[in-house]
Amino acid sequence: MDAYDIFKKISKGAKFKTKQRPIIKPLENDITIKSEPIEIQHTVLTHTTCSDSNNISTILEDQKNDFVLLNSFAEAGKIISGKKRKKDIEQQLSSMDETKQKKMREEKANRYRNENSISVVGRHVPEPIKSFQELSSSVDSVLLANLAKCGYTEPTPIQKQAIPAMLEDRQILACAPTGSGKTVAFLLPLLQHLQGPQSSGFRALIICPTRELAKQIQQECIRLSDGRNLKIHILSKINKAITQYDPKKSNGKYDILVTTPNRLCFLLNQDPPAINLNSVEWLIIDEADKLFEESVRSFRNQLQQILKACCLHKRRVAMFSATCTPIVSKWCVHNMKGLIRVTVGLRNAVTDTVEQELKFVGNEEGKLLAIRDLIRRGVNPPVLVFVQSKERAQQLFTELIYDGINVDAIHSDRTQLQRDNTIRSFREGKIWILICTELIARGVDFKGINLIVNYDFPPSSISYVHRIGRAGRAGRRGKAITFFTVDDTVNLRNIAHILQQSGQQVPEFMLRIKKRSKKERKRLLTSALKRDDITTTPVYELMKRRRWKRRTDKTIQRENNVNQNGYINKM
Structure with a gap:
């Protein structure tokens, strides 16, 4: 009999017959044992009569040992089964606690993220x-x-x-x-x-x-x-x-x-x-x-x-x-x-530490008057001024250098050494106003920029976000002023919505501007608007210079077309 058979029988329980048997009188020199039947391994112990007392005592001892053994197996089975059930319950409770704790941690983390x-x-x-x-x-x-x-x-x-x-x-x-x-x-x-x-x-x-x-x-x-x-x-x-x-x-x-x-x-x-x-x-x-x-x-x-x-x-x-x-x-x-x-925060949004303003200036000449008026009323340096091209950066620098302020320009035409020296001087406070292109619009960290001036309207809302982001860094306060003309209404509606999302006051007419097509806005990213030069030179003088330039270019082209015999090709 193996352990499996023992536990199988124990699980059914021991059967005892309660019906009393008639007592048989023992014969002389015989010993009669009265016993109740116990079912063990398909064997029922009944009245046993034996003439050999030694054999009877041996049988009784064996039966007693078997019965004690079975009882010990039963008790062990109950203990093992109880421990197993207790362990399973503890595991289920622990897994439920872990799941509950994990869910509570996630909810707590989500609340903290929302805050x-x-x-x-x-x-x-x-x-x-x-x-x-x-x-x-x-x-x-x-x-x-x-x-x-x-x-x-x-x-x-x-x-x-x-x-x-x-x-x-x-x-x-x-x-x-x-x-x-x-x-x-x-x-x-x-x-x-x-x-x-x-x-x-x-x-x-x-x-x-x-x-x-x-x-x-x-x-x-x-x-x-x-x-x-x-x-x-x-x-x-x-x-x-x-x-x-x-x-x-x-x-x-x-x-x-x-x-x-x-x-x-x-x-x-x-x-x-x-x-x-x-x-x-x-x-x-x-x-x-x-x-x-x-x-x-x-x-x-x-x-x-x-x-x-x-x-x-x-x-x-x-x-x-x-x-x-x-x-x-x-x-x-x-x-x-x-x-x-x-x-x-909101995707593609401006930080709320920057005060933003959109200013209508009429035309290109109005921009130069507006920035000079801004400087005359007083600005708190350092100041960044963004333009759309390196040529316009050099033109604006030429106009402002004679106004008695510390100004410089940085763009891709300057050497790396010149660019490094300009940025270092700007960080040290030797330069008050820095005129720049999109070269500085991303990632570069200047401590304490107080004013951003978008002299030329940004080509996209993403460009506007990065330009404005040079101010208001690390919790500091800043201000941004964006000039716009009639030709800059392509992206005016999108940028007005950015100002509204940042909690700024925006005129209603800007939000009601007709939305431009995606193709037109995409074209603006690849080819910038054609703008007049930044200069205070009178118009007639500019026309005179342009005629002289065309005449000079034509003469150079005629000289380049001279053939090997010395004859000039007809234009």
Whole structure:
């Protein structure tokens, strides 16, 4: 009989016959045992009569031992069964408690996100942090100390959600207003991931649209990584980079590379490639929507080339921007596994720390009068003035330089050294008014910008958001004035809605302007409006100069058409 058969019989219960049997008188020298029947293993013990007392005592002893054994098995079965049921109940209760606690944590996290205007889309999104001290168990103490030294005491909404997500190796698409601390949101977890031993080649790659923004990110990264012995580089001179980062000629002991996409792709197109990206663990793309704009050099093609070079299997991608377009969202959904989308506030909205104003100036001559009147009444520097082209930036600089104010211009025609000196002088307060193009409109952080002047109307609502975002950063207050003429009504309705969303007063006629077609607004992005030159020279003098210029150009063209025999071709 095995244990299974014993428990099977025990589960049925022992059967006892209560009907009393007649007593049989024993014979002489015989011993009669009176016993009630017990059913054990299909055997019922009844009256037993035996002449051998030793045999009877042996039988009784065996039966007694069997009965005790069965009772002990029964008690053990009851104990085991009770413990098992108790354990199952405890497991069910614990699982119910864990589910309930998890649901309560999620509800609490969602309430906290709503309080901070954070919206997330994704599966298994980590809980947001409330303070940097909560990261003490997952972030190196040196990094937290550097945060405090740099003046970061409390995390901003984008930092509260993006930092824990990236610390768990999650790919992310983050959209937050300008000046909300997106740079720290991706640099802190990036530096934490790179605390391991160095390997051959770069381990992190940060791509941004302009060299000014790349240099700013590099400087911030150096400040946060103080004491970590990390090598942070920026691509500046191509000829130097070809020899410096060549895998065959250099030791390749680098950590972070900050660059623009064109320079990086130039190195990758060398035969063989002049840079090694096989060890890249993180690819960070700052101002992603600007890079995804349609142009002659499509960044999407460049990005595919960069991703192909970053062939490490555990590579992660993170995109950050103040505005987000459908093109960027669609690409991220199709190419980033386990994506988390984080949005702070309203998408493509201006921060509420900037006071905005739309000012009608009539025509191009009215703009120059308006800005001179603004300067005459007094402005509190530093001031940024945005124009639509580098030619107009130089023209406005020529007009304002003689008004007795410290003014300068920055655009792509100036050398990198000139641009760096101009930005440094502007940060130091030596320049009060800086005239610039879209080159400075994204990502560049100037402390304490008090006034933004959109001399030329922005070509799109996204451009307007980024221009205005140079002021009102890190909670500071600022003001923005946008000049517009009759020709600028294409995007006036969209920008008026942005002002309304920010709580600004907007005239009703701006909101009732007929909505322009998508084709017309798209054409404005590729080809800017043709505007008159910024000058105070009289019209007749301008016409005289134009006639003289056409006559000179015609003479040069005639001279270029002289054939080899010395004859002039007829025009």
